[in-house]
Amino acid sequence: MSTAEIVVVGAGPAGAAAATHLARAGRDVLLVDRAQFPRDKCCGDGLTTGALRELEALGLRPDDVESWRGVDEAVLRSPSGREISFPFPADRGVFAAVARRRDLDAALVEIARRAGATVVEGHAVTAVSDAGDHVRVAIDGVGDVAARYVVAADGMWSPVRRSLGLGVPDADGAGAYLGEWHAFRQYFCGVGERAATELMVWFEPDLLPGYAWSFPLPGGRANVGFGIQRGGAIRTRSMAALWPELLARPHIAAFLGPDAVAESSHRAWPIPARAQTMPLAGAGGRVLFVGDAAAATDPMTGEGIGQALVTGRWAADAISRAGAGHPALAATLYQRAVADELLPDALLSRLLGRVLKLPIGARLAVRAAGATDLGRRAFALWLFEACPRAVIATPRRWSSTLGAGQGAWAHGPGHSSSRSWDVGQGAQETKHALREG
Ligand SMILES: Cc1cc2nc3c(=O)[nH]c(=O)nc-3n(C[C@H](O)[C@H](O)[C@H](O)COP(=O)(O)OP(=O)(O)OC[C@H]3O[C@@H](n4cnc5c(N)ncnc54)[C@H](O)[C@@H]3O)c2cc1C
Incomplete structure (x- = not known):
């Protein structure tokens, strides 16, 4: 049996982020995915400001993602047929973008590889078991690997969760979990x-x-x-x-x-959008669940790339801080990060989702958000997660609103090549400003 300090199962955004942060912290990381990259992932391909900031921190360059397209406004059509534009700030970085997951995820795997993670593509993890001071990971065509930690970034169906017997019932309490x-x-x-x-x-x-x-x-x-x-x-x-x-x-x-x-x-x-009841850790803390495997998507919009990237980072930080001998501490640190930073926003999203259930609720919400120029700009930032959703209800996070008006790559993206990342006008202006500044 071979060994690795940490096995990350799944190389989507959550797994690639976890592997990159761990490798940069000097850890020995094996990143395993059953697919060969580039691979498609069924997704809307929309990137919020929150996701973009995480991508920037990972060192992603929009130029390296062929299908990248910056966006300078979002248009919402209310149930009554009224269309309202919500513009993003024009000269303070990138607040929204679209990129095919086929291209984005392959670029993220490449970043993890360059950071020092060993990447194994085209091999599925078939079983994970708790062996006390380590976790045993069976990888199809590779064999068993003993690891101090496993980061389960294996998506909605999470074979790791099932292998550990942590299956969850569906929302109505009956049958297997099918997502929200x-x-x-x-x-x-x-x-x-x-x-x-x-x-x-x-x-x-x-x-x-x-x-x-x-x-x-x-x-x-x-x-x-x-x-x-x-x-x-x-x-x-x-x-x-x-x-x-x-x-x-x-x-x-x-x-x-x-x-x-x-x-x-x-x-x-x-x-999946129920991080509040999904197991976040297993095997005494030696397995941490991130991204869709932790059902971390926004309950109101279903967006989950930003949540996948950030939970991957939190799990990596928790493991690095706790060290190999303290898995219970790693689990506590990770669960605390999710409880403090993700769950208040998920709760608010769930409440707003109830308002949007009724046409009158959706109509009034779109009308109120679009009532004034200032309101439209603020709503665009809030909707695209430039600040935490429930920031008003969590005073300890009020300082985060100070940076809300700044998008990703606002200070020099390191992607100066003129090959267009096919940006909208706002981001184009940023590029000009950067070139001139
Ligand atoms: C139709 C649709 C539209 C969406 N639109 C958006 C959007 O516009 N913006 C947004 O932010 N979010 C969107 N989402 C949500 C987003 O796609 C997910 O939240 C995000 O992909 C979660 O990333 P992840 O890394 O946790 O999981 P995934 O991206 O699902 O990656 C999981 C990885 O695990 C691998 N894996 C699975 N099992 C195994 C195994 N046994 N062994 C090894 N590897 C394994 C898979 O091959 C895969 O690469 C959308 C979702 C859907 C379904």
């Missing part, structure tokens, strides 16, 4: 001017509190999809039938343009 949301995604090419440039969210009355989206990608492409909450009026099994009807709705068809063509089949995947 279910979402559809399809790539389109040949889209019209609006879909090629605007980040659009439609609050369709029948989808609430879910929504449909079109997120712009370079080359006249867009990531288009919709998500619904499990247990609502629309059953997940009727989503496939609803999809063509949704795309044919006049405002959506007009937005995508007459020449838009699907360039791949649609895909669906669940989204």
Whole structure:
């Protein structure tokens, strides 16, 4: 049996972030994924300010992600049909972007490799067991590895969680866990001017509190999809039938343009959003769950890339601080970070999600957020996680609002190449300012 100080299972954003931070802290890390990168991941590909700041800290350069596209405003359409634009600050970094997960995740794995992690692709972890002072990890085609810690970043279905017998029931208490949301995604090419440039969210009355989206990608492409909450009026099994009807709705068809063509089949995947009841640690603290494996996505929007990156970082910090001999301390440090920083925001998101369930709630929310110029700018920052969601209710985090008006790569991104990361105008202005400054 071979050994590694830490095995990270899953090389999506959560696992790549954990492996990078651990390797940079001088740890011996094995990052294992059953897929070969680049690989697709069913996702909207939208990146919030919170995610972008984590990516910047990891050393990602937008230039290294081929399908990167900066975004300078979000447009929301209320159930009444009213559209409101929410602009991001024009000259203070990048607040929102879209990048295909195929490209983004491969770039993150490369960063982990360069940081010193050993990357094993194309091999699945088949079992994890608690062996007291270590954890035994069985890797298909590789053999058993003894590790002091395992970071389980293995996504929604988390085979590590199941292997340790930590299965959780579904929200209604019956059957296997299927996630809080279910979402559809399809790539389109040949889209019209609006879909090629605007980040659009439609609050369709029948989808609430879910929504449909079109997120712009370079080359006249867009990531288009919709998500619904499990247990609502629309059953997940009727989503496939609803999809063509949704795309044919006049405002959506007009937005995508007459020449838009699907360039791949649609895909669906669940989204887990219940970090408050999901096990965050197992095997006495030697296994820490991060990202979707910890059900860390935002309960209101279903966004989870930022949450995956940050929980990966927190788990890495907890392990580095606790050291090999103190797994219970590692678990405590990690659980405390999640309880202090993630759970208040998740709670507020869940409450707001209830408001958005009703068309009148969604209509009033969009109208109130768009009532004034200042309100629109503040709402854009809040929606895209430039500051913690529940910051008002958590005074100890008020200082974080000081940096809310600053996006990622605000001080010189180290990506000066002129190859366009195909930014919106706001980010273009930043690039000019950087070149001149
Ligand atoms: C349709 C849809 C749209 C979404 N849109 C957005 C969005 O626009 N913005 C946003 O922020 N979030 C979005 N999300 C949520 C986001 O995709 C997830 O929260 C995010 O991918 C979580 O990252 P992760 O690293 O935890 O898990 P994943 O990205 O799922 O990575 C898990 C990794 O574990 C690997 N793995 C699994 N089992 C094993 C095993 N046995 N052995 C080895 N490796 C294994 C997998 O191959 C995979 O690479 C969306 C989700 C869906 C379904």
